[in-house]
Amino acid sequence: MAELVPLNNNDLITRPTYFKDLYNMLDDFLEIHGYQKEV
Incomplete structure (x- = not known):
């Protein structure tokens, strides 16, 4: 399962x-x- 991590605008780019x-x-x-x- 994916983890929730704090995000900021830079994270969206990097x-x-x-x-x-x-x-x-x-x-x-x-x-x-x-x-x-649905497959």
Whole structure:
């Protein structure tokens, strides 16, 4: 599971994985609540 980390504007530029992490957190959230991801 992705970790929550403090972010600032510089992090958005220097962390290219930010949005991927955000997507993974959303995916984990949906899975926890019983939603199936479309393949």
